Amino acid sequence: MIEKAEKELNKLLNGNKNFINGTLTKKNMSLETLNKYAFHQEPYACILTCSDSRVVPEIIFDCGIGELFVIRVAGMTLGANVIESMEYAVKKLEIPLLILLGHDDCGVMKYAKEHYPEPSEYFPSLLKSVYPVLDLKEDISCHNFFSRQHTIWVEDYILKHSVIINKAVKQNKLLIAKCHFNHATGLVDIID
Secondary structure, three states: OHHHHHHHHHHHHHHHHHHHHOOOOOOOOOHHHHHHOOOOOOOOEEEEEOOOOOOOHHHHOOOOOOOEEEEEOHHHOOOHHHHHHHHHHHHOOOOOEEEEEEEOOOHHHHHHHHHOOOOOOOOHHHHHHHHHHHHOOOOOOOHHHHHHHHHHHHHHHHHHHOHHHHHHHHOOOOEEEEEEEOOOOOOEEEOO
16 A cells, blocks of 8 residues: 555655656546536545645645545644544545645744644634644744744644554555645645
C-alpha cells in the first residue's frame, strides 16, 4: 500500500507542477464523470487543509471529481468531527494517502499569535488547536513557519489520538505526507 501511496503523492505533486506551469489538464470535471461516481466513490487521497479560499486542493493538484476526499476547516484545526472524517476516509474508503496541507498567510495563525497566550472570546476551538505549537516556546516569529510547525503538530496529534490512523500507518496501509502551499509560487512542498 505504501508504494501505491507514494505513486499517488507523486501524481499529485506532478499535478501541482501543471498548476504552476498553467498546463492544467481539466480532466474529470464533467457531468459524465460525476455520473460515473453517482453511487460510490474511489478517492485515492484524503487531504486535510484550511478553509482559506486560496487553498483549493482540486485545482492546485490538477484533480477532478472523485479523486480527492477533502476536509477543510479554518487553520487546519482539529476536533472530533475532523479526526473522524479522516478515519472514515482511511477505514471505510481505504485511502492509502493522507495529506496534511498547511499554507502561507494563514489567518488563524495570525489571529492565534495576536491573542497568545490569553484565550480570545472569539474562536476558542480554533485557538485551542493551534496554541500547543506556540506553547513549545520555539521562535515562531514568522506566520508561515508557524503554519509549518502546526502541520507537524497536527500529524503528531492525529497519531496519538486516532487508533484507526495510527494502526493504518503502523501496518503500512497509510502514508501521511506533511505539505505546505506557497501562495507566491503556487508550489506545494513536503515538510520533513
